[in-house]
Amino acid sequence: MIERTLVLVKPDGVYRALIGKSIAAFEDAGLKVIGIKMVKPDRSIVDKHYVADEEYLKSIGAKTINSYKKRGIEVKDTELQIGQRIRGYLFDYLTNKPVVAMVVEGNEAVANVKKITGATSPTDADRSSIRGMYSSDSYDLADAKKRAIKNMLHVSGDKADAAREVPLWFKESELVEYKRSDESMLYD
Ligand code: GDP
Numbered sequence: 001m002i003e004r005t006l007v008l009v010k011p012d013g014v015y016r017a018l019i020g021k022s023i024a025a026f027e028d029a030g031l032k033v034i035g036i037k038m039v040k041p042d043r044s045i046v047d048k049h050y051v052a053d054e055e056y057l058k059s060i061g062a063k064t065i066n067s068y069k070k071r072g073i074e075v076k077d078t079e080l081q082i083g084q085r086i087r088g089y090l091f092d093y094l095t096n097k098p099v100v101a102m103v104v105e106g107n108e109a110v111a112n113v114k115k116i117t118g119a120t121s122p123t124d125a126d127r128s129s130i131r132g133m134y135s136s137d138s139y140d141l142a143d144a145k146k147r148a149i150k151n152m153l154h155v156s157g158d159k160a161d162a163a164r165e166v167p168l169w170f171k172e173s174e175l176v177e178y179k180r181s182d183e184s185m186l187y188d
């Protein structure tokens with residue numbers, strides 16, 4: 001069913017002039033941009049966006065540990081310690097840098113946007129996803145450089161995240177309802 005989800009083209013996507021290709025990938029799949037702006041996020045919005053919630057931080061840490069385990073590398077830090085460290089990197093990555101924020105609407109928008117975006121680490125991302133096509137960063141390199149993985153995009157992780165993130169970045173008055181010319185072909 002029709003949903004809305006949040007997309008951020010992160011600073012590496014903007015600096016590498018990949019805003020257009022990112023938008024095109026979503027539009028080509030039949031999804032519609034209903035809000036868009038370029039911002040330099042301050043610390044407070046990054047703080048609210050990447051919540052300091054223990055469960056969320058542990059989930060980031062768990063993904064990291066899993067990826068290292070698969071490659072036979074032992075990790076000493078706990079999930080929470082890793083999550084907290086990465087949250088620090090995310091402030092450096094996004095605060096006061098150019099970011100394009102978008103709300104994307106369409107059928108199963110949350111799942112479709114996630115699929116088109118690809119896995120967190122571009123090295124693991126499907127070749128046909130945006131992260132897989134246009135980036136090549138990895139857990140190892142990002143961790144060695146003590147920075148966030150440069151994966152070009154943030155997209156809402158699930159419907160609950162989308163419901164929280166869309167109003168964090170956009171007022172309802174900044175969202176525009178219109179019909180794409182191919183909507184009846186897409187939906188009827
Ligand atoms: P996403 O939903 O795929 O963006 O991934 P998460 O919500 O788990 O993590 C948020 C962001 O933190 C990612 O997009 C990366 O930029 C960064 N990140 C996640 N895991 C790691 C990691 O293990 N190491 C580093 N350096 N950055 C990470």
Ligand code: MG
Pocket residue numbers: 155156157
């Ligand atoms: Mg996420």
